[in-house]
């Protein structure tokens with residue numbers, strides 16, 4: 001498969017895409033690029049509105065002798081992403097250091113477009129294939145959450161949104177709950193009658209110090225990320241709040257940590273005669289795919305077919321993969337070769353970019369029933 005990839009063309013596509021600024025909800029330039037490429041290749045490309053942006057689906061109909069598969073990646077990037085100047089240095093593509101590169105996740109977009117081009121060019125046999133390009137992934141998996149997944153025919157989804165060398169397969173990722181604790185105390189003049197007040201800051205501090213924090217076990221974490229509160233040093237703080245999260249690959253565990261946090265917050269607030277309000281949301285569900293699953297064997301065989309050793313791994317982070325799995329589309333997250341993502345040092349090795357395109361073609365071949 002690797003010899004079919006036109007590495008020069010692939011790098012050009014990647015650089016074209018990297019230059020198009022596409023912060024979350026403003027992916028229009030990338031959407032237009034994908035649409036135009038699809039028109040040129042003569043493949044079906046449909047835009048699905050999602051708030052102020054769109055998700056994009058390319059469908060390629062094929063032979064029933066293959067299992068229908070979905071490939072997915074996201075079109076948005078984190079910031080700074082204005083005026084990205086990609087530079088090729090030996091075998092590596094970098095930004096000029098002022099911005100991110102956007103290999104997260106444009107490496108996958110470029111590789112998908114290259115694979116589609118080759119499918120058409122070389123008339124390679126294939127089954128029903130769908131490519132989903134999601135919007136607003138970086139701000140809470142919003143694109144895929146806002147997409148009607150009943151539109152997807154595939155039972156298996158190969159998401160390319162993991163970093164590191166090509167070959168890594170994420171087979172498990174956590175459940176994720178975010179929470180907000182809002183403490184209401186009683187304001188008073190801090191110099192004249194502090195005894196009449198109840199400091200929401202003190203109460204919240206006691207709560208934060210008492211709740212589970214950091215790594216709780218191999219599969220579970222908790223973290224307070226934001227605290228806010230108070231108005232001035234001469235006022236006993238009336239209100240204080242913090243935002244936190246907990247994650248675990250075990251659903252029961254993430255729910256029990258949430259419960260424990262709620263219990264502690266209520267108990268401490270009561271002790272100090274403060275009021276407390278606790279908000280919580282399950283942002284996404286976790287997943288665990290067993291090593292013997294068909295989707296894992298397709299990916300492993302596809303990797304071996306292009307001379308790459310597969311590595312199965314678990315992740316501490318969420319991705320569109322979580323949403324597919326929660327909607328009964330079995331999904332794994334594969335590396336798209338990107339490195340040092342979400343930093344201005346982000347880069348991708350050209351051989352990795354080529355490997356991603358080859359892997360897509362190899363998966364298509366290995367989906368034979």
Ligand SMILES: [Zn+2]
Nearest residue numbers: 074104105161
């Ligand atoms: Zn990403």
